[in-house]
Amino acid sequence: MEFLHRRITGWFAETARDLPWRDPDCGAWGVLVSEIMLQQTPVVRVLPVWEEWLKRWPSPAGLAGEPAGEAVRNWGRLGYPRRALRLHAAATAIVENHNGRVPDTYTELLALPGVGSYTAAAVAAFAYGRRETVVDTNIRRVHARLVAGTALPAPALTAAEMRLAASLLPDDDAASVRWNAAVMELGALVCTARAPKCADCPVMDSCAWRAAGEPPPSYVPKGQAWHGTDRQVRGAVMAVLRLADAPVPAEMFLQPPADLGFAPEGIGVPLAALHRLNSAPEQLERAMSGLLADGLAEIHDGGYRLPA
DNA sequence: AAGACGTGGAT
DNA sequence: TATCCAAGTCT
Numbered sequence A: 001m002e003f004l005h006r007r008i009t010g011w012f013a014e015t016a017r018d019l020p021w022r023d024p025d026c027g028a029w030g031v032l033v034s035e036i037m038l039q040q041t042p043v044v045r046v047l048p049v050w051e052e053w054l055k056r057w058p059s060p061a062g063l064a065g066e067p068a069g070e071a072v073r074n075w076g077r078l079g080y081p082r083r084a085l086r087l088h089a090a091a092t093a094i095v096e097n098h099n100g101r102v103p104d105t106y107t108e109l110l111a112l113p114g115v116g117s118y119t120a121a122a123v124a125a126f127a128y129g130r131r132e133t134v135v136d137t138n139i140r141r142v143h144a145r146l147v148a149g150t151a152l153p154a155p156a157l158t159a160a161e162m163r164l165a166a167s168l169l170p171d172d173d174a175a176s177v178r179w180n181a182a183v184m185e186l187g188a189l190v191c192t193a194r195a196p197k198c199a200d201c202p203v204m205d206s207c208a209w210r211a212a213g214e215p216p217p218s219y220v221p222k223g224q225a226w227h228g229t230d231r232q233v234r235g236a237v238m239a240v241l242r243l244a245d246a247p248v249p250a251e252m253f254l255q256p257p258a259d260l261g262f263a264p265e266g267i268g269v270p271l272a273a274l275h276r277l278n279s280a281p282e283q284l285e286r287a288m289s290g291l292l293a294d295g296l297a298e299i300h301d302g303g304y305r306l307p308a
Numbered sequence B: 001a002a003g004a005c006g007t008g009g010a011t
Numbered sequence C: 001t002a003t004c005c006a007a008g009t010c011t
Helices: A002-015 A028-037 A043-056 A060-064 A068-075 A082-097 A106-110 A117-128 A137-148 A159-168 A173-189 A230-243 A268-276 A281-294
Strands: A298-300 A303-305
Touching: A002 A173, A028 A043, A028 A082, A028 A117, A043 A068, A060 A082, A068 A082, A068 A230, A106 A117, A117 A173, A137 A159, A137 A173, A230 A268, A230 A281, A230 A303
Parallel strands: none
Antiparallel strands: A298 A303
């Protein structure tokens, strides 16, 4: 165990990316924002949006003081815009229940909107130096290969995986934080899902998956459908709403923007993209009511807009 | 507890 | 061009 810790944290010390939320004086709010943005989203896409968010909202109170729609608009094209809504709700809860300071315990963090077991542990560890069992997709994959000898972790997080991760965690607080960050980084940069760079791996010699001859996955991960789905329509509608500076009447979503007098610029661009999907009226209806139900849109003056 | 939920770069 | 998949959460 000591051997793995030295090798992996040593590798991390010289290879780690210089990410702004890893800056010692980034602050817990910056870490929380980064963790929410990084859910299912690559670092390179988060970077510029995170910078803008922290410049505009340096504290939870700043974000909580603005309409939720502003959070959604400034979320840009990061994807899963409900995360912006939840982050706004989390900021509000932090102001109301925690005096505007991001809480520092796993339990309090877990109670915040949009914060699940991974994010609660990550913020407690990376922002406050606490010893937490952080388990994300990178760490799961490293453990699966290095220790379990399988190509991929199970489809869903298991209790056995949590026990394994807990057993690997160094006792010392600071060492545990480094370990969590290092294993995550190893999974992100070297022990990747596709085409792992085993030649660059600091623990290649100890890898159970390698020793077993790199057996293929025992199951096929089911891919997410996209074309023709409600999600695709929702995404296209949200792209329109983010650009609109006034409520958008429902009929605009149904007709070719050119017929409505829209030039192929400004709001005409996402409007045209939506129309190009050629989705059935009932699907558009389903997508719109879904957005309303989720609080990502609201009706005002007979049109749709981001929540005020 | 399986499925919904965005987006775009890489392969 | 089609598929994969990235620091998950919620219901």
